[in-house]
Amino acid sequence: MRGRMAVKGHLSAQWLWLLLLFIQTSLGHVEARLVGENGTCIRRVEIKRGDTWGSICDSHFDLKAASVLCNQLQCGTAVSTPGGARFREGRGPIWTEEFQCVGNESHLFYCPRPPYVDQSCSHGNEVCVICSRFRLVNGTSMCSGRVEVLVLGAWGTLCDSRWDLSDAHVLCHQLDCGVAVSTPGAGHFGKGTGPVWGDTFHCKGTETHLGFCPVTALGASQCSHDHDAGVICSGQSESLRLLTGESRCDGRVEISLGGMWGRVLDYQWDMKDASVVCRQLQCGVAESAYNLPKSDQGTGPVGLRGVRCAGHESNLTLCNTNLSETEQAGITEDVGVVCSGSRQLRLVNAMGRCAGRVEIYYQGTWGTVCDDSWNLSDSNVVCKQLGCGHAVDVAASAHYGEGSGQIWLDDVNCSGNESELWECPSRGWGQHDCRHKEDAGVLCSEFMDLRLVNGDDCSGRLEVFYNGTWGSVCSSSMAQATVDIVCKQLGCGNGGEFAEDYLYGQGSGPTWLDRVQCREQHSSLWECPSKPWDPHSCHDRGEETHITCAGKKENTTLTRFVACPNSTDCTGTSAFPCVSILHF
Ligand SMILES: *[C@@H]1O[C@H](CO)[C@@H](O)[C@H](O)[C@H]1NC(C)=O
Ligand SMILES: *[C@@H]1O[C@H](CO)[C@@H](O)[C@H](O)[C@H]1NC(C)=O
Ligand SMILES: *[C@@H]1O[C@H](CO)[C@@H](O)[C@H](O)[C@H]1NC(C)=O
Ligand SMILES: *[C@@H]1O[C@H](CO)[C@@H](O)[C@H](O)[C@H]1NC(C)=O
Ligand SMILES: *[C@@H]1O[C@H](CO)[C@@H](O)[C@H](O)[C@H]1NC(C)=O
Ligand SMILES: *[C@@H]1O[C@H](CO)[C@@H](O)[C@H](O)[C@H]1NC(C)=O
Ligand SMILES: *[C@@H]1O[C@H](CO)[C@@H](O)[C@H](O)[C@H]1NC(C)=O
Ligand SMILES: *[C@@H]1O[C@H](CO)[C@@H](O)[C@H](O)[C@H]1NC(C)=O
Numbered sequence: 001m002r003g004r005m006a007v008k009g010h011l012s013a014q015w016l017w018l019l020l021l022f023i024q025t026s027l028g029h030v031e032a033r034l035v036g037e038n039g040t041c042i043r044r045v046e047i048k049r050g051d052t053w054g055s056i057c058d059s060h061f062d063l064k065a066a067s068v069l070c071n072q073l074q075c076g077t078a079v080s081t082p083g084g085a086r087f088r089e090g091r092g093p094i095w096t097e098e099f100q101c102v103g104n105e106s107h108l109f110y111c112p113r114p115p116y117v118d119q120s121c122s123h124g125n126e127v128c129v130i131c132s133r134f135r136l137v138n139g140t141s142m143c144s145g146r147v148e149v150l151v152l153g154a155w156g157t158l159c160d161s162r163w164d165l166s167d168a169h170v171l172c173h174q175l176d177c178g179v180a181v182s183t184p185g186a187g188h189f190g191k192g193t194g195p196v197w198g199d200t201f202h203c204k205g206t207e208t209h210l211g212f213c214p215v216t217a218l219g220a221s222q223c224s225h226d227h228d229a230g231v232i233c234s235g236q237s238e239s240l241r242l243l244t245g246e247s248r249c250d251g252r253v254e255i256s257l258g259g260m261w262g263r264v265l266d267y268q269w270d271m272k273d274a275s276v277v278c279r280q281l282q283c284g285v286a287e288s289a290y291n292l293p294k295s296d297q298g299t300g301p302v303g304l305r306g307v308r309c310a311g312h313e314s315n316l317t318l319c320n321t322n323l324s325e326t327e328q329a330g331i332t333e334d335v336g337v338v339c340s341g342s343r344q345l346r347l348v349n350a351m352g353r354c355a356g357r358v359e360i361y362y363q364g365t366w367g368t369v370c371d372d373s374w375n376l377s378d379s380n381v382v383c384k385q386l387g388c389g390h391a392v393d394v395a396a397s398a399h400y401g402e403g404s405g406q407i408w409l410d411d412v413n414c415s416g417n418e419s420e421l422w423e424c425p426s427r428g429w430g431q432h433d434c435r436h437k438e439d440a441g442v443l444c445s446e447f448m449d450l451r452l453v454n455g456d457d458c459s460g461r462l463e464v465f466y467n468g469t470w471g472s473v474c475s476s477s478m479a480q481a482t483v484d485i486v487c488k489q490l491g492c493g494n495g496g497e498f499a500e501d502y503l504y505g506q507g508s509g510p511t512w513l514d515r516v517q518c519r520e521q522h523s524s525l526w527e528c529p530s531k532p533w534d535p536h537s538c539h540d541r542g543e544e545t546h547i548t549c550a551g552k553k554e555n556t557t558l559t560r561f562v563a564c565p566n567s568t569d570c571t572g573t574s575a576f577p578c579v580s581i582l583h584f
Contacts, residue, residue, distance in 0.1 A: 057121035060098035068101045070131035076150045079130040138189045143177035143235040146189035156195035159223035160185025166205035172233035184230045191225035205248045216526045219533035249283035249341035255303040262303025265331045272311035274337040284340030292334040305331045338364040349400040354388035354447035357400035360408045367406025370434035371396035377416040379442040388444035392468035395441030402436040454504035458492035459548040461504040471510035474538040475545040482518040493551015503546045510535030
């Protein structure tokens with residue numbers, strides 16, 4: 001929860017827009033709405049009396065009342081009820097009603113509200129609620145269990161096949177449960193009921209909410225409750241965090257003391273200090289300790305100054321900080337660390353996460369890989385590590401453009417079973433005789449693309465690229481929403497229509513997909529559930545999808561794999577008040 005508050009500062013500029021993004025629910029005498037900040041599920045509770053909306057005092061609205069409200073608004077379960085001026089304040093009146101809910105009421109209306117209690121309550125004490133469409137069931141606490149998600153009013157589970165620790169970190173954080181310790185799958189916490197969602201989250205681990213992670217659901221394999229995903233979170237609120245890095249394991253250090261995040265300043269910050277930070281964050285070992293350049297300094301309050309660790313401490317607060325006041329005052333530089341847990345791999349320059357130039361994040365810097373002896377075995381390790389299937393094409397000679405900066409690896413000789421590229425034999429970090437024109441790349445089987453063929457750019461037979469091959473899509477039980485999403489995604493306007501059978505000829509390649517079920521809240525075809533990938537999906541070519549979009553090609557960037565934060569699609573409409581449902 002504290003982590004989320006930090007986002008507040010830069011989100012508050014969107015406040016005006018957000019006033020429009022309220023939702024209303026009719027409740028007879030009690031109308032309630034959540035007014036909130038873009039990009040979080042943290043909302044201020046407002047209640048209508050007569051024609052006037054007003055806030056509620058935090059001391060009059062507990063977690064039970066919040067549970068009732070989240071449930072009533074179909075926002076899932078209540079995580080917490082932060083109060084006390086932590087968010088942008090409302091401008092209306094503050095009601096003094098107290099809601100005394102048991103927690104199982106279907107509407108706030110049914111909760112007893114004792115008559116007027118005189119209590120001074122200011123705008124600083126307005127209550128907010130954090131609801132979550134995700135919950136953990138059947139664990140030992142609220143912070144472990146089977147992952148369940150509320151979609152269209154029903155709780156279902158998530159398939160464990162692509163659920164990883166980065167995704168789990170985001171969920172733990174979102175539920176105010178610290179960091180993820182492990183992700184036991186295979187129904188470790190018992191089998192759920194309801195649908196099993198095959199959605200794959202592509203979280204970096206730094207997102208504040210699963211709704212901010214890109215998602216793919218198209219063509220996911222069938223999954224049964226034997227494969228329900230689970231997570232065990234540390235359960236402790238985070239007391240240390242790293243900001244503005246590439247992962248949760250590198251960046252500028254902040255510490256939480258007494259509920260407030262503060263900067264850590266030091267001019268003798270060293271590897272011993274950094275080791276303590278990496279250990280406490282469960283981020284592996286320290287790879288570097290640095291001071292932030294002037295332009296990247298923090299601006300908030302200061303938590304710690306002048307830390308002197310021996311290196312073995314389990315917690316930064318256990319390190320020595322007893323400098324004299326004058327010494328303290330002289331220290332003004334923010335500190336940062338890079339822990340080994342920040343190492344990452346990505347593919348760039350190909351409009352998707354599963355194809356492109358290979359880049360590795362190491363010691364706080366992105367660098368490339370040289371193509372000397374780069375072959376299918378190496379490429380397979382890359383695809384597998386990224387959850388992108390297997391390699392279908394090996395790219396050399398900067399096929400996906402030349403990178404810049406470091407060339408991290410050369411003469412990579414993977415056997416193919418390594419789980420991370422840097423486990424493969426090579427010359428060693430930064431050892432090479434290459435230039436960027438030799439940068440290696442790969443095309444993985446899970447790389448997806450779409451197009452309309454045989455018409456013009458904005459009309460034609462729908463084809464998707466998968467497993468290295470273009471194929472068509474069957475139109476059975478396909479709704480108008482799919483057409484709209486395809487046209488928008490191709491930059492062909494906001495709508496279109498199904499064209500008659502065979503209007504744009506017939507395909508000859510695989511028929512990849514059937515039963516594509518896009519709904520309005522999906523923002524790309526990749527998010528729509530469907531039957532699993534199968535080269536023989538259609539019974540005959542007459543089932544292929546033909547589309548005529550209303551618009552013409554605009555010069556826009558396609559919306560493939562966009563992460564939520566910059567996209568209005570992700571914040572949904574008034575019909576979908578909770579940010580977290582947006583991908584379902
Ligand atoms: C709510 O729980 C209380 C006891 O905790 C019970 O008496 C009541 O019947 C329950 N109400 C509903 C609607 O389930
Ligand atoms: C809880 O988990 C156990 C196994 O750990 C399982 O036997 C039990 O059925 C589960 N209960 C529910 C309600 O899922
Ligand atoms: C670190 O120490 C502080 C103060 O002693 C304590 O509040 C906090 O829970 C500790 N954190 C961890 C992760 O042990
Ligand atoms: C700081 O603490 C150490 C031991 O904890 C002590 O030896 C030293 O004198 C203290 N220094 C100051 C300036 O208080
Ligand atoms: C890739 O190269 C390595 C040696 O560099 C070799 O052992 C391996 O068999 C090659 N893999 C393929 C698929 O050619
Ligand atoms: C990969 O397989 C080879 C034999 O094929 C084995 O010697 C090696 O230990 C394996 N490596 C890993 C990381 O599993
Ligand atoms: C990788 O394989 C190539 C060719 O098989 C060989 O020349 C090179 O020495 C190997 N590199 C390492 C680091 O093993
Ligand atoms: C939501 O916030 C993000 C990040 O500040 C911003 O980029 C985006 O434009 C905002 N969206 C809306 C609809 O205001």
